[in-house]
Amino acid sequence: MTGLQGFFFWGFLLAFGIVMYMVVPRSKDEAGFFSGHDANGRPASEWALMMSIFISWIFAKSVTNAANLGATYGIVGGLAYAAYWLSIPVAGVVIYRMRTRQGATGMVPFLISKYGRGAALAFSLAILIRLFNEVWSNTAVVGGYYGESGSAGFIGSALLFTAAVLFYSLKGGLRSSIFSDVIQAVVFMLFLGVVLAYVLPSHAPSDLLSQGTFALDSGVDLLLVALLQALSYPFHDPVLTDRGFITREKTMLRAFIVAGVLGFLAIFAFSLVGVHARLEGLSPSGNVPAAVARGLGMAGFFAMIVVMVTSAGSTLDSTFTSLSKLVARELPLVAGRLPSPKAMTIGSLTMVSFTFLGNLPMIAGTDILKATTISGTMVIGLAPIFLFSGRVGYSPLSFHLSFWIGIGLGVLQVLDLIPPTWAIGSGKYGVLLGTNLYGLVLCTVAFFLPLAISRYRLGRAGVAV
Numbered sequence: 001m002t003g004l005q006g007f008f009f010w011g012f013l014l015a016f017g018i019v020m021y022m023v024v025p026r027s028k029d030e031a032g033f034f035s036g037h038d039a040n041g042r043p044a045s046e047w048a049l050m051m052s053i054f055i056s057w058i059f060a061k062s063v064t065n066a067a068n069l070g071a072t073y074g075i076v077g078g079l080a081y082a083a084y085w086l087s088i089p090v091a092g093v094v095i096y097r098m099r100t101r102q103g104a105t106g107m108v109p110f111l112i113s114k115y116g117r118g119a120a121l122a123f124s125l126a127i128l129i130r131l132f133n134e135v136w137s138n139t140a141v142v143g144g145y146y147g148e149s150g151s152a153g154f155i156g157s158a159l160l161f162t163a164a165v166l167f168y169s170l171k172g173g174l175r176s177s178i179f180s181d182v183i184q185a186v187v188f189m190l191f192l193g194v195v196l197a198y199v200l201p202s203h204a205p206s207d208l209l210s211q212g213t214f215a216l217d218s219g220v221d222l223l224l225v226a227l228l229q230a231l232s233y234p235f236h237d238p239v240l241t242d243r244g245f246i247t248r249e250k251t252m253l254r255a256f257i258v259a260g261v262l263g264f265l266a267i268f269a270f271s272l273v274g275v276h277a278r279l280e281g282l283s284p285s286g287n288v289p290a291a292v293a294r295g296l297g298m299a300g301f302f303a304m305i306v307v308m309v310t311s312a313g314s315t316l317d318s319t320f321t322s323l324s325k326l327v328a329r330e331l332p333l334v335a336g337r338l339p340s341p342k343a344m345t346i347g348s349l350t351m352v353s354f355t356f357l358g359n360l361p362m363i364a365g366t367d368i369l370k371a372t373t374i375s376g377t378m379v380i381g382l383a384p385i386f387l388f389s390g391r392v393g394y395s396p397l398s399f400h401l402s403f404w405i406g407i408g409l410g411v412l413q414v415l416d417l418i419p420p421t422w423a424i425g426s427g428k429y430g431v432l433l434g435t436n437l438y439g440l441v442l443c444t445v446a447f448f449l450p451l452a453i454s455r456y457r458l459g460r461a462g463v464a465v
Contacts, residue, residue, distance in 0.1 A: 009146065009305060013157060016309060017164025023183065024168050024176035033173030033344050034325050035246045043247045044178050046255050052181035053088060053259035054266075055188055055314040056239050061137045063270045063311055067288040070274025073219030074212020078271025080219050083226035084233065085263035091234035092256025094386050095244035101390060107241050108330040114389055115399035120334045122403060124326060126379065127236050131326070134239070134319040135162070135358025138312040143362065144287050145305050150365045158362055165313050166355050169320040170348050174242070177317045184310040189266070191310070194303040196269060198296050199276045211275050216425030221433045224424075228436045229376040232383035232406075238322040239315065270307075320351040377432065378410025380439050384447035392451050401446035409439045 027033040036044045044052070062081070069077030098104035102114075111120040139158040140149070147153025168176055200208065214220055234240050244252055274288050282291055293304035324347030329339045340346055381402040392398050412418050413435055422438060423430035 021168040036174040050255035055185035067274035070271035076212035076219035080223035082268040087234035088260030116396035119399040136362035217427030221429040381406025
């Protein structure tokens with residue numbers, strides 16, 4: 001960047017933090033800080049909740065990955081990544097049933113009552129790792145527009161961005177997060193339109209939509225993986241699930257369904273940036289949008305930065321609020337204690353702590369594509385735990401058998417120890433597809449095993465079941 005450009009772009013980060021702090025409301029009680037209620041105790045409106053869910057799941061790393069896959073596999077790659085947004089309606093339907101049929105008030109309290117404190121602890125540790133990864137993986141995307149990984153510009157901009165988001169998140173917790181999400185969603189959609197207006201007219205629609213081949217070895221294997229993981233993936237994301245318990249059940253369900261459809265369309269649309277790069281002959285890289293942005297001129301590059309900052313900001317402030325709720329409100333329940341009267345203070349200190357801890361991998365230069373330490377495969381065991389919770393009574397063993405089989409398969413996948421014979425098709429994601437399909441079957445069978453054994457024993461004893 002030139003001196004004037006640098007001043008302009010760095011000034012934008014400062015202005016982003018200052019403006020958001022000025023406009024977001026302050027929370028004076030826990031209902032606002034942890035549940036998003038306004039000063040009169042009213043929950044978020046359906047429209048605000050829908051916009052919040054939509055933009056909170058448009059992670060900066062997600063739009064980057066969507067474009068990367070579009071560059072590699074054409075529209076098949078875009079569809080494959082967009083399919084993950086079907087997770088949102090799945091979560092909405094499941095949470096609706098949990099609330100209306102089983103009286104659930106939150107994910108952790110539900111797990112304690114249904115599967116025991118050990119299950120709630122294992123689940124909480126999994127989502128804590130996920131939230132930790134959400135911090136650095138989103139700040140690293142922003143840093144990538146200000147310098148190469150590890151450079152002073154990269155680290156400095158990422159830290160400035162984190163501080164800006166922390167600044168307004170501390171003011172209002174979930175209430176300020178939802179309020180800012182509405183603003184960020186509108187800004188994101190406007191500037192996404194600007195970016196697409198720069199990129200898409202370069203090609204005929206038929207050229208864009210003809211890129212890619214619908215075959216297992218050309219991205220369809222990843223599409224099938226996404227459809228399978230949509231049954232489990234959303235449940236380990238408190239940014240999403242926390243919003244499932246703050247409004248009336250039907251209001252929540254409608255908001256989740258609409259947000260999922262909008263998210264699918266937005267991610268697929270942004271993947272066309274990658275398809276454009278493919279048509280232009282740009283080499284696939286870890287950050288295709290940044291490579292495309294540098295060829296759009298100053299205005300186009302700025303529009304891309306706005307898209308990334310708004311998407312990263314909405315995710316990061318939601319991550320901070322979920323971290324604060326987990327540590328201040330839910331971990332005490334896991335330990336068998338009531339939350340502290342100073343829960344808001346504890347939540348605020350948690351946000352500050354993760355501002356530093358969560359950015360350590362970014363400073364070390366870790367690749368954003370390695371942000372899924374608890375990967376989609378590792379949490380496939382959550383599918384039967386939540387989808388079939390109404391089919392079993394109090395059953396801690398059902399949880400642990402399903403959950404730890406999923407974790408075990410995920411670890412084997414990371415270590416490349418899954419046998420090649422599990423592959424479905426010959427594509428890059430063939431082994432991943434096989435692991436998720438066979439793993440989901442294994443987890444489901446393991447989940448119902450205690451129930452089957454119990455019924456068998458009762459049957460042997462002559463008790464009607």
